[in-house]
Amino acid sequence: MKAIQILGDISSPRVATNYAMTKPTPQNAEILIRVHAAGITGDEVIWPEPYTRETRIPGHDISGVVSALGPDYNGPLKIGQEAFVLISTDRGEGQADYAICRADEVALKPKSISYEEAAALPIPLLTAWEALLDHGGIKAGMRVLITGASGAVGILAVQLAKKLFGVEVVALASSRNHEALQSVGADEVLDYNTIGWENQLDKVDLVFDTVGAGILEKAWTVVKENGAIVTVGDPAPAWAFGQGEAVEAASHPGVRYKHFIVSPNSERLGKAAEMVDQGVVRPLLVKEFPFEEAEQAWNYARQRARGHKVVISFA
Numbered sequence: 001m002k003a004i005q006i007l008g009d010i011s012s013p014r015v016a017t018n019y020a021m022t023k024p025t026p027q028n029a030e031i032l033i034r035v036h037a038a039g040i041t042g043d044e045v046i047w048p049e050p051y052t053r054e055t056r057i058p059g060h061d062i063s064g065v066v067s068a069l070g071p072d073y074n075g076p077l078k079i080g081q082e083a084f085v086l087i088s089t090d091r092g093e094g095q096a097d098y099a100i101c102r103a104d105e106v107a108l109k110p111k112s113i114s115y116e117e118a119a120a121l122p123i124p125l126l127t128a129w130e131a132l133l134d135h136g137g138i139k140a141g142m143r144v145l146i147t148g149a150s151g152a153v154g155i156l157a158v159q160l161a162k163k164l165f166g167v168e169v170v171a172l173a174s175s176r177n178h179e180a181l182q183s184v185g186a187d188e189v190l191d192y193n194t195i196g197w198e199n200q201l202d203k204v205d206l207v208f209d210t211v212g213a214g215i216l217e218k219a220w221t222v223v224k225e226n227g228a229i230v231t232v233g234d235p236a237p238a239w240a241f242g243q244g245e246a247v248e249a250a251s252h253p254g255v256r257y258k259h260f261i262v263s264p265n266s267e268r269l270g271k272a273a274e275m276v277d278q279g280v281v282r283p284l285l286v287k288e289f290p291f292e293e294a295e296q297a298w299n300y301a302r303q304r305a306r307g308h309k310v311v312i313s314f315a
């Protein structure tokens, strides 16, 4: 089968195509997906995991068709059904003709969108959902700031925050993206290029930060003293992964703060598929590249502020 590989090491990654990889066979209760499209999270090249895998195949976001089921699989999926998947961040190997998945990673694909649009959704959507609910403790009536709100994670977070959780949403993004953010439900929009933006808004109960670094630092200024900050911006802050405390915590002792890595959740993916088909959640804009242009696709996906989620077509 054909697959994409990340060769080299984390300081000098090189994206390559390989037409002679071994097609995997599902074991136990695994599910084999014939991949039609795979989404790229550009920062995966700075995650350590791809470099630990023998195959060097990246990729966690896929859509395709159920092609085979392991001998112990007894769930509801049937061969031939269209699916979309978040393959766990510790496994990957989604950017290939065939990918091995687990039952808690797979949901039926939204019917109203293409394979490419579906492949763009799982990581951003589940990251937003997990951040807001599981780590942020979002509740109706809260006021929530979402940074990087025009990005893939951010724009889905704006939509979930508004339409699923009914909160007041402040979206931080370049002004060229403000209209789009208002059209999906942002109540207030701010431009991070405006000096002192962090002093121009009423304090919020929750910051969901998808940018990190300087923006994450400013989150401490805008969060209420009993509020929460959840971040996924890469590179992760120095205090992530149990590496100590945030320096700002000393002067904001009531603020909860958290960095996390997204987990698969087939139930939420299934609910999200329904919301997409009902027109409640708008899919991301995607830019498609054929498999042969994988290197260009990855280069493009690594640029900030592209306005599109990058997807590779395998079909």
Ligand SMILES: NC(=O)c1ccc[n+]([C@@H]2O[C@H](COP(=O)([O-])OP(=O)(O)OC[C@H]3O[C@@H](n4cnc5c(N)ncnc54)[C@H](OP(=O)(O)O)[C@@H]3O)[C@@H](O)[C@H]2O)c1
Pocket (backbone or CB within 6 Å): 041, 043, 044, 123, 124, 127, 147, 148, 149, 150, 151, 152, 153, 154, 172, 173, 174, 175, 177, 192, 210, 211, 215, 232, 233, 234, 235, 260, 261, 262, 303, 304, 305, 306, 307
């Ligand atoms: N930990 C996890 O489990 C997890 C999961 C998913 C993603 N992530 C990480 O989360 C981050 C966001 O992912 P994504 O897919 O949403 O990225 P994305 O689509 O590239 O969006 C990033 C957004 O950040 C904004 N931005 C860029 N530079 C900025 C700056 N200097 N200050 C403020 N905003 C800036 C841009 O907004 P404008 O265009 O409006 O300027 C852009 O829309 C990435 O670092 C990704 O690796 C982590």
